[in-house]
Amino acid sequence: MAWSEETWWTLIKLGIKSKDGHIYRADRYKQVYWSGTTPGLDNLLSVTLSPITHLGGYWTDYLPSAYNDIIYVPPEPVYKQDEPNFPQGIAYVKFIKNAGEDSGRIAYFNEQDVEVYSDQIGYNQPAPRPNTDYTLGTVTNNDLYLIIGCWQNWSETTFSVGWAITGSIDPTMQDHYAILKAWDFCCVPYMSGASMNLLDAWLYNKYWDPVGNAGIPDPNGGDPEGGQGDWRSPDEDVPMPPLPTKSAAASGFMRIYNISAQELNALATELWDPTFEQSIVKNFQSPFENIISLAIVPYAGFTGSSEPVQIGNYKANVVADALDNTYYQIDCGNIELDNYYDTFADYDGYTEMQLVLPYCTTIPISPTEFVGGSINVMYNFDVFSGACVAGVLSIRDGHTRLMYMAQGNIKTDLPINGQNYMRVYTETAASIFQLAGGLTAAGGAMAGGNLAKGIGGGLGAVGGAIKETANIKPEYQRAGSAGATHGLMGMQHPYLIVKRPRMWIPDGYREDHGYVSNKAVRVGDEEGYLQSDVSFNALRGILCTDKERDLIKQAFARGIYI
């Protein structure tokens, strides 16, 4: 189509990302490749994306250093105290473009309707227009689509979006946030050029493909995201279970002390004093029979009150903290797992992830369940029995989901007499055999699993081809089960091992080979490489011989260039 008959629009999707009360700036943007001869289009793809840092009331624009598929991770979260998690109210776009360039138009789509803000912006301006604010309207949900159209070449242009948190328009742009989740560019040919109706209908039908160029709507309808689901199936949060409230410490039948090394030495000296037994008034033959256990635990955040150690009815001359509870929880923190390639290579079958859980085991986890969000590990444990449960949670799309659990033991028992020592030794020896044989430990900890098969047989679910890909490389089993003593000598905090494929895409690959599409297209509207298993019957409308029809079918099977 002639350039003069068309207006090219760029659709930029903005989202809001909030996490734990903090608001993050853009951490990812992706440029959509578009080949063509339309002059304005190439330059529009050079739009400078401007993640914005909000620094206590002012915002600062800065430019990324490259445009093509970079992942930009902010060095620290951007937030302001006492602000709501999700800003509401009027959204603004700040627009800076070079002087002398032709005009354009800004519209926004808020999943309700399309509003055209201005007819022309930056039209024949002799100088750049910094701090020019265009009101986008009220943000009522999490996604905002910013539509920018240009008629001719635009060089580097900066778009920044923010919300007024004071509720009023501040001409100096103070107290504005820019909360950007991702910039997804999509270039759409605007067919009519006279109104927004076609674009409006196109957006409402959600033909916009967030990955790759959407082009014109699918004339045959259908969901470009595939399947027939409406993406509204019930989805609930599954957080880490709460700690039990009834512990051994509160039973009244025992006392549990967090005792220092010095106090423990003093207690041992006192108990072994030959004059000690003369003070015993209970029925037990030895004070040691009143000692249930002595252990080392890798935790120091106990709660309790200081008091003399009492063994049975004997009050020792040693003071220690008596615990009021034996159940504790450790939140090991979160790891952000953004897309690395933002393609299939980020997910199962290509990217592999293993999580090393101290005192439990190493487990394979599914990237599909975490990529795009964050992974959180929490431990619930009992310092009396030593039992621990590690929970692996996926925090994504506003939901927290407990995806994996592992069990183990954090307590290292210490013998207090000869008989007691034999029991401890036997348990330790058994734990060693478990490491060698890969059996489950006494506490139920899982042995390190076969990574490729550790995700519920997911490899089979995506087809044999993926299994072939995964089987190219041998599979290695990391650590075995970790009993408490071994855990004490091992890592004390979880860590994630991520193994990603190194994609090797030469220049021109997309033009020569294309990428997987599975979309309904009209041949004449495509550019570059197109490959299709078009049926013979679909070619019946072409007035050619059957032999020629077969040649056309073969050409499409090889792939043609348009």
Added chain:
Amino acid sequence: MYMNTFMNSSDNDKLNKDLTSVESNIPIILKDDTYIEKPVIEVSNTVSNFNYCYISDFDRYYFVTSKGYSQQRYIYQLEVDPLMSFRDEIEDLELIANKSSSKFNLYQIDQDVPRDQRDIINLINFQNGFNGGGGEEYVLAVAGGYQPEPGPEPEPSEEVSVNGME
């Protein structure tokens, strides 16, 4: 019957060929019985070099697959280019694209995308954990150990005579 000759610089699988015209309206004769998909033609005059042609009577474009000379005539074996010959109808086709340069979904698995054997390995630590390695603590569990609150001092008792006897 006439043909127009061209030099084709495009890939055979390109829909719209980039053609450079060489000569037009060259008289040709079909050699023996021939098929429209693979005609063999004879040209009596010397013609400039070409690798592509259009025969108006067939309304088709052809690749030159072979060239010969016999009895003072140039003989060309041609093979139809169905893409160029029916490009208008092909452009109107609506089909499902398996692969595309312009409309694709990168989240769909593409086994053809080359990869290097050197995987990228990253280890990422969580911020918090246990206190082993120097921060561990002793925990002592004992039976009993109940420590009642001390009660009030008992009142001193008075001597009581039994049966009036002291």
